[in-house]
Amino acid sequence: MDAAPSTVSKSGAATRAGAAAVGHKDMANAIRALAMDAVQKANSGHPGMPMGMADVATVLFTRFLKFDPQRPDWPDRDRFVLSAGHGSMLLYALLHLTGYADMTLEELKNFRQLGSRTPGHPEYAHAAGVETTTGPLGQGLGNAVGMALAERLLNARFGDALVDHMTYAIASDGDLMEGISHEAASLAGHLRLGKLIVLFDDNEVSIDGPTSLALSDDHAKRFEAYGWDTARVDGHDPRAVAAALAAARESERPSLIACRTVIGFGAPTKAGTAKTHGAPLGEEEVAGARERLGWPHPAFRIPASILAAWREAGARGAEASAAWDKRLAALDPETRADFERRIAGDLPDGWREALAEVKRAAGEEAPRIATRVSSQRVLDALSERIPELIGGSADLTGSNNTRAAGQAVIAAEDFSGRYIHYGVREHAMAAAMNGLALHGGVIPYGGTFLVFSDYCRPAIRLAALMGQRVIYVMTHDSIGLGEDGPTHQPVEHLAALRAMPGLVVFRPADTVETVECWELALEQRRRPSVLALSRQGLPTLRKEIAENLSALGAYILAPAESERQVTLIASGSEVEIALEARALLREQAISAAVVSTPCWELFEEQTAHYRDEVLGPGTLHIGLEAAVRQGWDAWLGRDDDFVGMRGFGASAPYKDLYQHFGITAEAVVAAVKARL
Numbered sequence: 001m002d003a004a005p006s007t008v009s010k011s012g013a014a015t016r017a018g019a020a021a022v023g024h025k026d027m028a029n030a031i032r033a034l035a036m037d038a039v040q041k042a043n044s045g046h047p048g049m050p051m052g053m054a055d056v057a058t059v060l061f062t063r064f065l066k067f068d069p070q071r072p073d074w075p076d077r078d079r080f081v082l083s084a085g086h087g088s089m090l091l092y093a094l095l096h097l098t099g100y101a102d103m104t105l106e107e108l109k110n111f112r113q114l115g116s117r118t119p120g121h122p123e124y125a126h127a128a129g130v131e132t133t134t135g136p137l138g139q140g141l142g143n144a145v146g147m148a149l150a151e152r153l154l155n156a157r158f159g160d161a162l163v164d165h166m167t168y169a170i171a172s173d174g175d176l177m178e179g180i181s182h183e184a185a186s187l188a189g190h191l192r193l194g195k196l197i198v199l200f201d202d203n204e205v206s207i208d209g210p211t212s213l214a215l216s217d218d219h220a221k222r223f224e225a226y227g228w229d230t231a232r233v234d235g236h237d238p239r240a241v242a243a244a245l246a247a248a249r250e251s252e253r254p255s256l257i258a259c260r261t262v263i264g265f266g267a268p269t270k271a272g273t274a275k276t277h278g279a280p281l282g283e284e285e286v287a288g289a290r291e292r293l294g295w296p297h298p299a300f301r302i303p304a305s306i307l308a309a310w311r312e313a314g315a316r317g318a319e320a321s322a323a324w325d326k327r328l329a330a331l332d333p334e335t336r337a338d339f340e341r342r343i344a345g346d347l348p349d350g351w352r353e354a355l356a357e358v359k360r361a362a363g364e365e366a367p368r369i370a371t372r373v374s375s376q377r378v379l380d381a382l383s384e385r386i387p388e389l390i391g392g393s394a395d396l397t398g399s400n401n402t403r404a405a406g407q408a409v410i411a412a413e414d415f416s417g418r419y420i421h422y423g424v425r426e427h428a429m430a431a432a433m434n435g436l437a438l439h440g441g442v443i444p445y446g447g448t449f450l451v452f453s454d455y456c457r458p459a460i461r462l463a464a465l466m467g468q469r470v471i472y473v474m475t476h477d478s479i480g481l482g483e484d485g486p487t488h489q490p491v492e493h494l495a496a497l498r499a500m501p502g503l504v505v506f507r508p509a510d511t512v513e514t515v516e517c518w519e520l521a522l523e524q525r526r527r528p529s530v531l532a533l534s535r536q537g538l539p540t541l542r543k544e545i546a547e548n549l550s551a552l553g554a555y556i557l558a559p560a561e562s563e564r565q566v567t568l569i570a571s572g573s574e575v576e577i578a579l580e581a582r583a584l585l586r587e588q589a590i591s592a593a594v595v596s597t598p599c600w601e602l603f604e605e606q607t608a609h610y611r612d613e614v615l616g617p618g619t620l621h622i623g624l625e626a627a628v629r630q631g632w633d634a635w636l637g638r639d640d641d642f643v644g645m646r647g648f649g650a651s652a653p654y655k656d657l658y659q660h661f662g663i664t665a666e667a668v669v670a671a672v673k674a675r676l
């Protein structure tokens, strides 16, 4: 066989005839060879999984997956998620072979190198065709559930002509061992996401050795219990894999196909063992694998006929994609514009006006309500204006105030609603929201208690890493929740969330700020946001409502009345206390300004000049937040002080807790007097 460089000749017949003669085995071996060669060259990586799943992936990409490498963002493409992200070379090889322009042979040679499109684990936005960032096991499964759900939601609005695609995921033992897979699969089964197919790499090997060291589950039975269709096949028998895929596509339930494979298939001494999982095979083993597989070609050389066969597979979708364009063009202009706007991620006209109205009413009425209730008012006003806003809660709807007026519940029988009861599945909720956002066309928000942001954190981190607009409505944001006690009272969570790069954390002080923070969260096209909201009622503090002052991150809410001596910096529910302290200080002829800090991240983005104007260098600063001090030293100097929590909270009515933990106006005054 010829060993031409990995480029496609357009010269025609000979190559095409060659392509027709190329069989499954050669095509799958091309994946295996690229995977073992790239890992060998990088001297690190995971060859075993791509070598084991090459047959399954070949069947999927050549016969089932609807995609167009010339148009990676085609909205109705099938989604493919490599949940077992360590097997990244499987995906990179497929993208190269099928003809994605981003994935050149050079990129494969630069596997795992700085600045390449081929990082160790697939990273969203590094190369077209990578639908999500995977690597933390289980997350991709959760994303796939969200994508499959997004497909149904958009299908309910726009119909089969525009939205009718599958979501495929490849998951490994590790994916299925992770707790999130249970939550995500259970949710998918409940919602009967029939267009979701998970190909399970059932190789019975993980890092420590055979999975029997740690696991006795029957995964197929487990998924059956969740309401999935399941099948078991020999993952090296293309006909069996194809038959299972064909059957799964017809199912009205999500499908798990357990593909029994040999990890490191082809490696003469290491196949079937954990030794192939995460290390280069070694020159000798690679040479042996070439022989055993019948692949005589040098490293990174794909014979032209084999590459042509792959490119033909990649060209399969062009027709469907062109036909889809025609259907889009044939739509009435209004529906078409709505679809295109949603896919672009633009918000519809009128949403800001709806928010301004809530703000104006709050300014007039000056309600004393919890910011979670303020958030409800925002959602009630927004949900009709932004139909793509998809709400939900992990079984705390009434507490999180997340279900807006007019939002029908999404169910297996009816996807026309806009509210998801995620059940007590915070982790899957957060991962599914990533999938919803990545799919496009919908904007997800979901609620739980702030303390349970820990249960969402791995998925929040990926939302931040991928720059996705996901909005977390995290209520009960401090000891202010009262009697539920320290298990439910977040103390370190604001600090932990603020520590995460790319995440915007909002903690509004009243209804006006809550409206503003929602506006800002929706404006964050490339960042996720947390809204930390109070359980307890808070007064309306802001009189000036014309401008979105929360956009500055921090601002002077109440200026010093004479030359400023003290700056009280507070967020959320503690801004009220800061204002009380300011009044007490005035009685003692001490002049203090109160700075409200609804969002540190946005404040950090202001000019140094503005930050100084707000913080008043040279004045005494007191930070005030019913949470731990960590992070506050960015705003406080060595001679400044902090009034907040030093450890866990306690179970009691919240007013007693504020007294008990010394988060009071009197405590602030005492701190000021001790230092002035």
Ligand SMILES: Cc1ncc(C[n+]2csc(CCOP(=O)(O)OP(=O)(O)O)c2C)c(N)n1
Pocket (backbone or CB within 6 Å): 046, 048, 049, 084, 086, 087, 135, 136, 137, 172, 173, 174, 175, 178, 201, 203, 205, 206, 207, 263, 277
């Ligand atoms: C949440 C998480 N924990 C641990 C790891 C490290 N890790 C990567 S792969 C893997 C398990 C490998 O077994 P399997 O999933 O069966 O993959 P295979 O060996 O078949 O490639 C582990 C523990 C990870 N990537 N994510």
